[in-house]
Amino acid sequence: MVGILVKLKNITPDTLVSEKKVKKNINEPNKEAKLVALQSIGYPFLCNLVENPKIEIFDKELFELYAQEQWEGCIVDEGSFLFDQKLLPDYAFKIVKAHPDNSKITDNTSILLIEVQESLEIKHINTNIQMEDIIGQERAKTKCKIIMKYLKEPDKFKEWAPRNVLFYGTPGTGKTMLAKSLSNELKVPLFLVKATSLIGEHVGDGARQIHELFEMASASAPSVIFIDEMDAIGLDRKYQSLRGDVSEVVNALLTEMDGIDHHKGVVTIGATNNPHLLDFAIRSRFEEEIKFTLPDIKERLKILELYTETMPIKADINLDKLVKCTKGMSGRDLKERILKVALHKAIYEDKDSVTWEHMKYALKQHKTKQNEPKNMFA
Numbered sequence: 001m002v003g004i005l006v007k008l009k010n011i012t013p014d015t016l017v018s019e020k021k022v023k024k025n026i027n028e029p030n031k032e033a034k035l036v037a038l039q040s041i042g043y044p045f046l047c048n049l050v051e052n053p054k055i056e057i058f059d060k061e062l063f064e065l066y067a068q069e070q071w072e073g074c075i076v077d078e079g080s081f082l083f084d085q086k087l088l089p090d091y092a093f094k095i096v097k098a099h100p101d102n103s104k105i106t107d108n109t110s111i112l113l114i115e116v117q118e119s120l121e122i123k124h125i126n127t128n129i130q131m132e133d134i135i136g137q138e139r140a141k142t143k144c145k146i147i148m149k150y151l152k153e154p155d156k157f158k159e160w161a162p163r164n165v166l167f168y169g170t171p172g173t174g175k176t177m178l179a180k181s182l183s184n185e186l187k188v189p190l191f192l193v194k195a196t197s198l199i200g201e202h203v204g205d206g207a208r209q210i211h212e213l214f215e216m217a218s219a220s221a222p223s224v225i226f227i228d229e230m231d232a233i234g235l236d237r238k239y240q241s242l243r244g245d246v247s248e249v250v251n252a253l254l255t256e257m258d259g260i261d262h263h264k265g266v267v268t269i270g271a272t273n274n275p276h277l278l279d280f281a282i283r284s285r286f287e288e289e290i291k292f293t294l295p296d297i298k299e300r301l302k303i304l305e306l307y308t309e310t311m312p313i314k315a316d317i318n319l320d321k322l323v324k325c326t327k328g329m330s331g332r333d334l335k336e337r338i339l340k341v342a343l344h345k346a347i348y349e350d351k352d353s354v355t356w357e358h359m360k361y362a363l364k365q366h367k368t369k370q371n372e373p374k375n376m377f378a
């Protein structure tokens with residue numbers, strides 16, 4: 001790193017460009033890149049002599065060879081750029097996905113050019129959530145562990161491989177949290193997308209984004225696709241008149257789920273709060289549905305213990321008593337509606353601990369909120 005900084009200070013323009021173009025690294029990682037997904041960006045600047053050409057690939061294998069040859073040895077980091085050095089010198093490609101991140105292109109690397117829209121967010125999540133931090137939901141955690149075993153040793157499962165699973169249940173019970181913990185624990189690429197980000201602005205965008213998502217996952221198999229808030233794209237046909245593009249997206253999803261080569265080891269996980277809104281054909285594609293339930297009394301206690309520990313001021317409260325007053329609340333309710341409200345109240349009052357008075361205040365607020373008439377779409 002220091003080396004680069006020094007170099008930047010006494011650069012001649014040429015060294016800067018070549019340094020950036022072929023980033024043969026200082027702390028060179030030895031990892032081989034399995035997959036690199038690129039998005040075409042264009043020239044670093046425009047002048048009226050050149051225009052940004054529109055790039056279209058007509059032969060994927062040919063493009064891969066072309067790309068491997070010129071970028072072999074380059075280090076790929078998600079979010080950074082590669083510059084073309086052949087046909088369109090200095091034309092930039094953004095690295096949308098690299099697996100593993102910070103690895104080196106070889107002649108074995110799959111290189112894809114995709115047409116991602118701004119809206120396709122394949123999240124690179126930085127989190128330290130572990131699966132064990134999720135209290136309860138044992139069936140879902142067990143399923144994830146089975147999937148992890150499968151991805152490690154696909155051959156062991158023969159035709160009995162886990163393929164896809166649907167997590168469903170009350171909001172705030174840990175579905176998204178589980179997805180995040182997977183990004184920490186999986187040793188294979190995870191494509192974590194929010195279903196809403198798969199719907200583009202124009203007709204055809206959604207179908208294309210879904211296709212690209214599955215294409216990337218196959219190219220880097222074994223891998224996992226986690227589609228959160230699934231009902232946004234898998235909407236039942238009877239609601240589809242509300243949104244014209246939905247049936248196109250539903251069909252694309254069905255095509256991809258059916259077409260995926262499972263021998264390669266791609267597992268799809270969907271999550272939704274409203275499984276009954278899902279299109280029946282999509283719902284039936286999942287081999288297993290796992291319900292996320294509200295925490296029981298023991299689990300509520302564990303959740304309260306987990307989060308009171310991380311409070312910035314100490315919590316001077318009887319958790320056993322609090323547990324009894326929080327029946328029917330989700331993990332999110334406990335954390336955001338009770339503990340957080342009580343903590344904020346204590347901080348507001350300049351107290352150095354959170355007391356039962358603060359909890360009483362939070363419980364009362366929550367109750368009032370619950371009694372408000374429900375929004376019909378909530």
Ligand SMILES: Nc1ncnc2c1ncn2[C@@H]1O[C@H](COP(=O)(O)OP(=O)(O)O)[C@@H](O)[C@H]1O
Binds near residue numbers: 134135177331
């Ligand atoms: N089972 C649980 N264990 C620990 N924390 C939980 C649990 N369920 C929910 N939470 C807390 O509530 C937050 C919101 O949960 P989330 O995973 O987004 O719910 P969902 O996706 O099921 O609607 C989590 O980030 C976490 O802080």
Ligand SMILES: [Mg+2]
Binds near residue numbers: 175176177228229
């Ligand atoms: Mg969620």
